[in-house]
Amino acid sequence: MELKAGTRLRSAVDEVEVIVVKAQGDVDLRCGGHPMGPAGEDAPGGASVEAGFDKGTLLGKRYVNESGDLEVLCTKAGASSLSVGDEPLEIKEAKPLPSSD
Amino acid sequence: MILEMAADGLGDRRAVGDLTYADIRAAARGVAARLGASEAPVTTLASLLPNGDHLPVALFGASWAGVSYAPLNFRLPLASQADLLARLEPAARFDEAWMGGPDDGRPFVDEPERPAVLLFTSGTSAAPKAAVLHHDNLAAYLFNTLEFGSAGEEEAALVAVPPFHIAGVAAVLSSTYVGRRIVPMARFDADDWLKLAAAESVTHAFVVPTMLARIVAILEDDRGRRPPALRSLAYGGARMPAPVLERALELLPDVDFVNAYGLTETSSTVAVLGPDDHRAAVTSDDPVVRRRLESCGRAVPGVEFRIVEGEVWIRGDQVGGGYVGTESQVDAEGWLHTGDQGLLDDEGYLFVLGRGDDVIIRGGENISPTEIEDTLLRHPTVAAAAVVGLPDVEWGEKVAAMVVLRSGDEPLDEDELREWSRRELGSIKAPEVVVVADDLPQTPTGKVLRREVRERLRESTAGE
Numbered sequence: 154m155e156l157k158a159g160t161r162l163r164s165a166v167d168e169v170e171v172i173v174v175k176a177q178g179d180v181d182l183r184c185g186g187h188p189m190g191p192a193g194e195d196a197p198g199g200a201s202v203e204a205g206f207d208k209g210t211l212l213g214k215r216y217v218n219e220s221g222d223l224e225v226l227c228t229k230a231g232a233s234s235l236s237v238g239d240e241p242l243e244i245k246e247a248k249p250l251p252s253s254d
Numbered sequence: 255m256i257l258e259m260a261a262d263g264l265g266d267r268r269a270v271g272d273l274t275y276a277d278i279r280a281a282a283r284g285v286a287a288r289l290g291a292s293e294a295p296v297t298t299l300a301s302l303l304p305n306g307d308h309l310p311v312a313l314f315g316a317s318w319a320g321v322s323y324a325p326l327n328f329r330l331p332l333a334s335q336a337d338l339l340a341r342l343e344p345a346a347r348f349d350e351a352w353m354g355g356p357d358d359g360r361p362f363v364d365e366p367e368r369p370a371v372l373l374f375t376s377g378t379s380a381a382p383k384a385a386v387l388h389h390d391n392l393a394a395y396l397f398n399t400l401e402f403g404s405a406g407e408e409e410a411a412l413v414a415v416p417p418f419h420i421a422g423v424a425a426v427l428s429s430t431y432v433g434r435r436i437v438p439m440a441r442f443d444a445d446d447w448l449k450l451a452a453a454e455s456v457t458h459a460f461v462v463p464t465m466l467a468r469i470v471a472i473l474e475d476d477r478g479r480r481p482p483a484l485r486s487l488a489y490g491g492a493r494m495p496a497p498v499l500e501r502a503l504e505l506l507p508d509v510d511f512v513n514a515y516g517l518t519e520t521s522s523t524v525a526v527l528g529p530d531d532h533r534a535a536v537t538s539d540d541p542v543v544r545r546r547l548e549s550c551g552r553a554v555p556g557v558e559f560r561i562v563e564g565e566v567w568i569r570g571d572q573v574g575g576g577y578v579g580t581e582s583q584v585d586a587e588g589w590l591h592t593g594d595q596g597l598l599d600d601e602g603y604l605f606v607l608g609r610g611d612d613v614i615i616r617g618g619e620n621i622s623p624t625e626i627e628d629t630l631l632r633h634p635t636v637a638a639a640a641v642v643g644l645p646d647v648e649w650g651e652k653v654a655a656m657v658v659l660r661s662g663d664e665p666l667d668e669d670e671l672r673e674w675s676r677r678e679l680g681s682i683k684a685p686e687v688v689v690v691a692d693d694l695p696q697t698p699t700g701k702v703l704r705r706e707v708r709e710r711l712r713e714s715t716a717g718e
Contacts, residue, residue, distance in 0.1 A: 212259060
């Protein structure tokens, strides 16, 4: 599905929701091994978490792919984990700016 | 969404006063329930309250209900407040009694492209404009620059800027996102600020230059009043006079200083001069590095700068750039033309040299001269008026007016006109300097030459 900054997605298997921080074009973003859909739309029923994609997604954490051209932020946590195709996403180490307000 | 995240992930943490993020969510739902139950549908929730524990409840309550939040300047004369309220119709006015619910557990209205916050800026035109910031813009600012839940449990931010400033809005949003308790201050006073900072173990604060100058003045006399827990002091809103900053750095050696440059239209901060930049500038022998103390720092992630014919242009997802009732002010490629004159050095440090237009910045408040001129012209004996900013040690700039009287009238007492202005405009905008002249310096086409007005007023007030 076509992703861009600000796109909001939900998992088809549990509570996980993310917002796209950085993306380029068509990305096969999955959660629990199943394609994510637009937030706010009902997920197709019946899907369950695939083995290996059950490591959990943490609230407020940023997740990136290996090449670094995809970054999403978790806005609702859950037990399933994120991937692009079969490539799992990793937590991005935070480098916060100094507080400015 | 921001409040939902904070309440889900940091629910037990104190958000403000004795309220946790879970309490704030319950109260925001209560506000949304009230708005939903109102007989006529409203699109805006206005607030005319000074800073208080209700701040996050009003802001997030409006969001929860799917209406825009419009904090208004409660220091304006009542007639001006009524004008602004009328322009926001259909609007409801937030009341502190709304803090008590009822919480019906309703989900938040999720429309990222809807206007989230409306902030009146004086701009350069006579009528105040309401800048529009969408949820997307504000969320981009938070997501690009901050880490969720990154604040320690002990952290507390003192919010002394008024709620109708972008810095006041940003303080509530950022603090909620990182999980830092806020300590709202209704009315700034340097002595009270230091007391509150000590009593509440404040670790973070944002001040405008005028506030810092007053805080520094107290600390000069009594270093023992340094806020014991203060770690980070951010400043912005107007150009910081270098002597004030240098004294502050000396008096508060353990505090991280952060210069934040931003506009209402850019969802607050777009450039940051961080603590390391400050220390490097103070200790360096390199004049280029030293000079950076006068810069606004470098662009935050997701933001780009360009200087076009001396003007600062800004682009990024956090840039709103629209006003109520007008098209977006960003160009086809997404650049906002700020009207600020500036330059970038080789390493991307931004220096803002001044306003391209004539906005007066008094203690962090942007004041439109044309609005004051229009008001002065309503005085029965004033025939013409030109208003400019003059340098002021305490406020950065002070409002000064040159007026021409109607012929045949009794000579006007300048003090009397100052008093009259204060009643009409409030103490922030009323001219401190009023000088009667025979005529205004003008171009052949009748445009007032503000630069010349400024020069003449400066000469006539020299020695005061």
